Amino acid sequence: MINNSRLNVEEYNFEGKNIEEPPVQKKPNKFLKILNSKRVVPYVFVLPFIISFLILTLYPAIQAFVMSFQRILPGQVTFIGFQNYERIFNPSFFKALTNTTIYTISTVVVLVSVPIILAILLDSKFVKFKTLFRSALFIPSLTSVVVAGIIFRLVFAESESSIANQIIGIFGVDPVSWQYTGWSGMLLMVLIASWRWMGVNILYFLAGLQNIPKEIYESAEIDGANIFQRFRHITLPFLKPIIIFVTTISIIGGFRVFEESYVLWQGNSPGNIGLTLVGYLYQEGIQQNDLGFGSAIGVIVLILIFIVSILYLFLTGGFKRGDE
Amino acid sequence: MKKKNNTVAKWILNIIFAIVAFIALFPLIGLIISSFRPSTELMRNGITFSINWNELSLNNYIYIFTQAGEYWEWYGNSLIISGLTIILSLFFSSMVGYSLATYNFKGRNLIFLFVLVIIMIPFEVLMLPLYQLMIDTRLIDTFTGIMLPLIVSPTAVFFFRQYAIGLPKELMDAARIDGCTEYGIFFKIMAPLMLPSFAAMAILQGLHSWNNFLWPLLVVRSNDLFTLPIGLATLLTPYGNNYDILIAGAVMTVIPIVILFAFFQRYFVAGLSTGGVKG
Structure with missing residues (x-):
């Protein structure tokens, strides 16, 4: 293959310059010639990526570990061993860890189960206006988290005439100050994320459903399989790779949660009800300007994400290729 | 029955x-x-x-159009930053993706592996060292600093590569015989063929940049560099008396995007389902 292409280049040089066309008047610059050789060109094309990888990913990745062992003051950096890590395991961190875990589990459950059901229903031949419904569900993903925060703060406002309090009022429940109560604060964060990401996940599952041959359903129906048996034994196994994919990105996204919390409380929630791991990193690293300690939190977050997603992929067989 | x-x-x-x-x-x-x-x-x-x-x-x-100059400053900043991000990131990411798809060269697989790894690394972990880097290079509180991490987007590289793999390679050989340079082949022949992928990635990168929050929150300090999300977030206080700007401003942030979506639905769906990794 490589030999072939080299041959081609020579042929082209030979034919192109000496026989078919009149000799080129301007002698091509040697540097330009090298720059245009098929050997060099691919590297020129990937150069921006290599530079950005080295400066904006590899260097910060190494720095994140290095900084987590340092005390960083302007113009004065000292190596302090594991001191940052020794400080980490404090009540605020555990509060953040608990909140992040609850948030991750809730968003994974909601953002996997509901989109599967909606995608399957949407895929049915009985639904008219498919594109319209799909678009409607997709539109929330166009909003920024800040706008979503503005909306949800207003829908879940403290006043008893706000929509959320009106709805619970129907069931005789007293108005709740949603943003300042532990469980409802978490609920708001999960709702914001679910509202914004539902449509995108439905798209993933819809794409997966396209791959299931319709004949399998037909023959199962002839064999007398009911709708739940068909779901359990045909749809789910075919969707498994997509379920694993969506769950994995939701787990990673869950551990990274910060913005949903920030738009509700600007980084300072009452009693830390909305403190997340990245929120704690932001508080310590940026607000308190303790970059070393912040980096140590970052390293812990990275390790957590790594362990949880690897564990999940192992348990579900996500590493195996093909079917079983 | x-x-x-x-x-x-x-x-x-x-x-x-x-x-x-x-x-x-x-x-x-x-x-x-x-x-x-x-x-x-x-x-x-x-x-x-x-x-x-x-x-x-x-x-x-009426208030926001007549009294709220700062809102329009944020709007302008967001437009400039999103526009530049789209142009630069499409230019660079498409070259990289195209090269990975069409050339056989040493290190290609390794580079592609790096692309995939970067997609998986949470930005939040790299954020503090990057912040420090921006301070050291005096890029903190500049447009360049805000845009830099988005310019070579691994997601876009991945998307362009997948798209370019399907392009007819015979065209490249034909162009070479006609005396076209390798760069000419890309810019004049192959890139136009990749137009649908450019549309999808323009939307992904544009929307990402328009809605980007966490990184600008770290990098931007002076009011005149605020982007829309950052500016609106400053109004989000319980004691705020700027709810007029907040609410009308929020509407005008989203509605243009929804209108664009109505016209270019196909590309939105293609772009966002690749870049659907939260963030």
Whole structure:
């Protein structure tokens, strides 16, 4: 293959310059010639990526570990061993860890189960206006988290005439100050994320459903399989790779949660009800300007994400290729 | 009997989806309606079911168009940053993706592996060292600093590579015989063939940049560099008296995007389902 292409280049040089066309008047610059050789060109094309990888990913990745062992003051950096890590395991961190875990589990459950059901229903031949419904569900993903925060703060406002309090009022429940109560604060964060990401996940599952041959359903129906048996034994196994994919990105996204919390409380929630791991990193690293300690939190977050997603992929067989 | 069952199922399913679609759109509808309500009343009561139709007015919009210069400054900044990000990131990412797809060269697989690894690394972990780097290089509080991490996007590289793999390689050979340089082949022949992928990635990168929050929150310090999300977030205080700007401003941040979506739905779907990794 490589030999072939080299041959081609020579042929082209030979034919192109000496026989078919009149000799080129301007002698091509040697540097330009090298720059245009098929050997060099691919590297020129990937150069921006290599530079950005080295400066904006590899260097910060190494720095994140290095900084987590340092005390960083302007113009004065000292190596302090594991001191940052020794400080980490404090009540605020555990509060953040608990909140992040609850948030991750809730968003994974909601953002996997509901989109599967909606995608399957949407895929049915009985639904008219498919594109319209799909678009409607997709539109929330166009909003920024800040706008979503503005909306949800207003829908879940403290006043008893706000929509959320009106709805619970129907069931005789007293108005709740949603943003300042532990469980409802978490609920708001999960709702914001679910509202914004539902449509995108439905798209993933819809794409997966396209791959299931319709004949399998037909023959199962002839064999007398009911709708739940068909779901359990045909749809789910075919969707498994997509379920694993969506769950994995939701787990990673869950551990990274910060913005949903920030738009509700600007980084300072009452009693830390909305403190997340990245929120704690932001508080310590940026607000308190303790970059070393912040980096140590970052390293812990990275390790957590790594362990949880690897564990999940192992348990579900996500590493195996093909079917079983 | 069977036919009757089907009609019932049809009705039930369509009603379910009408309700689901309404729930999905309700927050935005509520936002738009509320933007016509007096801001003080909105701040006190939040978004409500009961609407006092006599109260609705264009006052919030009149205020934002006549009094709120800073809002338009944020708007301009967001437009400039998103526009530049789209141009630069499409230019660089498409070259990289194209090269990975069409050339055979040493290290290609390694580079592609790096692309995939970067997609998986959470930005939040790299954020503090990058922040420090921006301080050291004096890029903190500049447009360049805001845009830099988005310029070579691994997601876009991945998307362009997948797209370019399907391009007819015979065209490249034919162009070479005609004396076209390798760069000419890309810019004049192959890139135009990749147009649909450019559209999808322009939308992904543009939307990402328009809505980007966490990184600008770290990098931007001076008011005149605020982007829309950062600016709006500063108004989000419980004691805020700027709810007029907040609510009308939020509407005007989202609506242009929704209109674009109505026209370029296909590309939105293609772009966002690749870049769907949260963030």
